[in-house]
Amino acid sequence: xxxxxxxxxxxxxxxxxxxxxxxxxxxxxxxxxxxxxxxxxxxxxxxxxxxxxxxxxxxxxxxxxxxxxxxxxxxxxxxxxxxxxxxxxxxxxxxxxxxxxxxxxxxxxxxxxxxxxxxxxxxxxxxxxxxxxxxxxxxxxxxxxxxxxxxxxxxxxxxxxxxxxxxxxxxxxxxxxxxxxxxxxxxxxxxxxxxxxxxxxxxxxxxxxxxxxxxxxxxxxxxxxxxxxxxxxxxxxxxxxxxxxxxxxxxxxxxxxxxxxxxxxxxxxxxxxxxxxxxxxxxxxxxxxxxxxxxxxxxxxxxxxxxxxxxxxxxxxxxxxxxxxxxxxxxxxxxxxxxxxxxxxxxxxxxxxxxxxxxxxxx
Amino acid sequence: xxxxxxxxxxxxxxxxxxxxxxxxxxxxxxxxxxxxxxxxxxxxxxxxxxxxxxxxxxxxxxxxxxxxxxxxxxxxxxxxx
Amino acid sequence: xxxxxxxxxxxxxxxxxxxxxxxxxxxxxxxxxxxxxxxxxxxxxxxxxxxxxxxxxxxxxxxxxxxxxxxxxxxxxxxxxxxxxxxxxxxxxxxxxxxxxxxxxxxxxxxxxxxxxxxxxxxxxxxxxxxxxxxxxxxxxxxxxxxxxxxxxxxxxxxxxxxx
Numbered sequence: 001x002x003x004x005x006x007x008x009x010x011x012x013x014x015x016x017x018x019x020x021x022x023x024x025x026x027x028x029x030x031x032x033x034x035x036x037x038x039x040x041x042x043x044x045x046x047x048x049x050x051x052x053x054x055x056x057x058x059x060x061x062x063x064x065x066x067x068x069x070x071x072x073x074x075x076x077x078x079x080x081x082x083x084x085x086x087x088x089x090x091x092x093x094x095x096x097x098x099x100x101x102x103x104x105x106x107x108x109x110x111x112x113x114x115x116x117x118x119x120x121x122x123x124x125x126x127x128x129x130x131x132x133x134x135x136x137x138x139x140x141x142x143x144x145x146x147x148x149x150x151x152x153x154x155x156x157x158x159x160x161x162x163x164x165x166x167x168x169x170x171x172x173x174x175x176x177x178x179x180x181x182x183x184x185x186x187x188x189x190x191x192x193x194x195x196x197x198x199x200x201x202x203x204x205x206x207x208x209x210x211x212x213x214x215x216x217x218x219x220x221x222x223x224x225x226x227x228x229x230x231x232x233x234x235x236x237x238x239x240x241x242x243x244x245x246x247x248x249x250x251x252x253x254x255x256x257x258x259x260x261x262x263x264x265x266x267x268x269x270x271x272x273x274x275x276x277x278x279x280x281x282x283x284x285x286x287x288x289x290x291x292x293x294x295x296x297x298x299x300x301x302x303x304x305x306x307x308x309x310x311x312x313x314x315x316x317x318x319x320x321x322x323x324x325x326x327x328x329x330x331x332x333x334x335x336x337x338x339x340x341x342x343x344x345x346x347x348x349x350x351x352x353x354x355x356x357x358x359x360x361x362x363x
Numbered sequence: 364x365x366x367x368x369x370x371x372x373x374x375x376x377x378x379x380x381x382x383x384x385x386x387x388x389x390x391x392x393x394x395x396x397x398x399x400x401x402x403x404x405x406x407x408x409x410x411x412x413x414x415x416x417x418x419x420x421x422x423x424x425x426x427x428x429x430x431x432x433x434x435x436x437x438x439x440x441x442x443x444x
Numbered sequence: 445x446x447x448x449x450x451x452x453x454x455x456x457x458x459x460x461x462x463x464x465x466x467x468x469x470x471x472x473x474x475x476x477x478x479x480x481x482x483x484x485x486x487x488x489x490x491x492x493x494x495x496x497x498x499x500x501x502x503x504x505x506x507x508x509x510x511x512x513x514x515x516x517x518x519x520x521x522x523x524x525x526x527x528x529x530x531x532x533x534x535x536x537x538x539x540x541x542x543x544x545x546x547x548x549x550x551x552x553x554x555x556x557x558x559x560x561x562x563x564x565x566x567x568x569x570x571x572x573x574x575x576x577x578x579x580x581x582x583x584x585x586x587x588x589x590x591x592x593x594x595x596x597x598x599x600x601x602x603x604x605x606x607x608x
Contacts, residue, residue: 042447043454064453106453113457120465127473134480153477159379173478174470182465203450207458245431248398252435256390256397266447312386319387 033277041197041269043112044094045077049194061114064107065089065096077108112204115196119186127181156180156314164318168325172318175215179208180314187265187306191299199309200265202258209258212317213250220324253320257313264309268302391439395432402428575605 047059060078067073067088079086080096088098096106126145133146142150161169161176186198198204226232228246230239275295279287406424413420579601 038447043451106451107456108453109457110451110454112454113461116458116461120461123465124468124472127469127477131473131476134476138480138483150481154481155379157478157481159383163383170478174474175466177474178462178466178469181469182462201451201454202448203452203454204458206450207455207462211462245434248401248431249394249435252394252398252401255401256393259397259400260390260393262448311382312390315383315386316390319390 031277031280031283033274033281036277037270037273040273041200041266042094043110043196043201043203045091045096045108045110046081047111047114047194047196061109061111063089063096064109066105066107067098068103068105111196112198112201115186115189115198116204119182119189119198122189123181123185152180153177160311160315160318164315164322165325166322169318172215172219172321175211176314176318179212179317180310183208183261183313184307184310187310188303190265190269191302191306197266197269200262200269202262205258205261208261208313209254212257212320213254215317216254216320216324217250219321221327223327224324253316257316261309261313264305268298268305272298272302391436394439395436398432398435399425399428402431579605 045061045063047061049057049059051057058078058081060076060081063073063075063077063080065073073087073089075086077091080089080091084090085099088100088102089096089104090099091097096104096108098104126149130146130149133142133144137143141147156177157169157173160180161173165172183199186204189195190197190199228250229243231242231246234242272295275291275298278291279285281287402424403421406418406421409415409420409424410418579598582601583598
């Protein structure tokens with residue numbers, strides 16, 4: 001419930017940030033927190049590292065534009081930076097448009113694409129080295145990076161894969177592990193100053209959710225589809241209601257995955273940036289006395305949220321796959337899910353509330 | 364309380380199981396939100412598409428979304444998977 | 445709104461790069477890592493199982509030894525018991541035999557005594573008869589001379605004869 005409220009809170013507060021630029025437009029030099037925050041959270045065609053009085057330190061990326069009938073155009077984004085236009089192209093609030101209004105598909109290497117490529121490279125290097133460690137020290141205790149990451153791999157395998165999917169878990173482990181470490185690493189990288197907000201981008205979470213959906217649908221066995229197109233214990237006449245409801249459920253599950261990851265990570269970034277912005281809004285260093293500790297606190301919390309969201313995404317993915325491959329009701333997940341009800345009753349929701357608290361604070 | 368169906372599993376909840384429960388139930392909450400949100404979005408789009416004077420599609424689909432969300436919550440809580 | 449509208453370009457790159465990442469990691473990371481983990485766990489498990497088995501075998505061996513010992517002890521007790529029984533039985537038999545032998549000897553002695561006694565009595569009877577005959581003879585001889593003397597003689601003889 002707390003999470004739900006916090007999410008609602010987030011959605012209610014978002015328009016405030018978004019609406020701010022319109023109201024405070026009269027002073028051109030005035031600090032515009034909403035614009036700055038949105039600019040930091042959103043994708044862009046350049047990598048703006050930092051600005052000093054002498055100028056901006058910016059990396060420009062190749063713009064790849066495809067126009068139907070005209071083909072590809074590739075050029076660096078400095079040509080269209082800061083309101084400039086190049087050939088037929090210009091940037092309208094970070095969206096590539098054409099001067100004559102014709103259709104253009106933007107395949108540019110944006111900040112997020114660059115961050116994605118780099119983080120993927122980091123992931124491959126890290127886990128290749130970990131895998132090398134296993135090959136080199138066969139059957140012996142892990143060391144270094146390997147010993148740090150092994151518990152996570154084992155956790156995802158045992159607590160997420162085995163418990164949610166059941167005996168067929170092994171086939172899905174590569175996907176679950178990739179998703180977990182991809183989200184976790186990118187959440188953490190997103191927290192570093194100047195980095196891209198990759199996992200807080202709806203296109204990224206959408207792709208991950210779609211992949212989960214595709215894997216779930218392709219894993220679906222007879223039992224799974226039977227529950228959707230011929231729900232057991234339901235009379236024929238109700239099929240016309242039940243089948244669309246079940247189909248909506250299929251779409252909604254990955255949709256909620258997409259929104260959750262996006263909202264959590266973006267909200268965390270917005271909150272940290274808001275605290276930092278307070279200093280500039282009040283134009284006083286004393287505001288820093290309040291906003292820096294708060295910003296630091298939220299940042300530390302975001303470190304926790306980074307792994308928590310990665311875990312939740314992976315777990316729910318595993319649960320959806322588990323429901324698609326389960327044979328009957330007596331799967332491992334079903335058994336454990338029954339435990340949860342009792343666990344929660346026993347705990348009186350205290351631990352639950354404690355864990356939820358961190359999410360509330362994170363929003 | 365039901366007896367644990369898996370005799371091998373530890374009856375005392377571990378940290379991992381608690382985290383699992385948190386994730387699971389928050390997942391249900393998010394799913395509810397997503398269902399209502401999606402149906403509302405669909406309703407608004409349909410109303411815009413057909414230029415309806417009264418937003419019947421929005422109202423109807425939102426109500427339907429609430430019902431479907433409730434159904435999903437009840438089902439996922441009772442059926443557990 | 446740009447925040448919640450997925451960019452087509454990013455979606456394209458994300459799909460491409462993520463799938464590439466997935467394939468690379470699956471081939472070069474997850475396969476060896478999961479394989480090694482499984483191998484290590486299997487080896488640990490098999491080692492544990494072997495240790496358990498060794499423990500069980502040890503216990504079985506110990507139990508076997510104890511059973512052997514107990515059996516030996518039982519056997520010894522049984523043999524002792526048997527020996528005692530046999531000795532007892534033997535003693536009984538011997539005792540019985542000795543008793544019967546003794547009885548036999550006594551019986552024989554008794555019979556011999558009886559025989560001797562009978563013989564002695566017979567001799568006594570013979571002697572008595574002889575004496576009676578002698579007496580009778582002398583009486584008869586004296587009767588011929590003097591009856592008074594005869595009586596005297598008889599008396600004197602009777603005094604002589606001491607039947608004992």
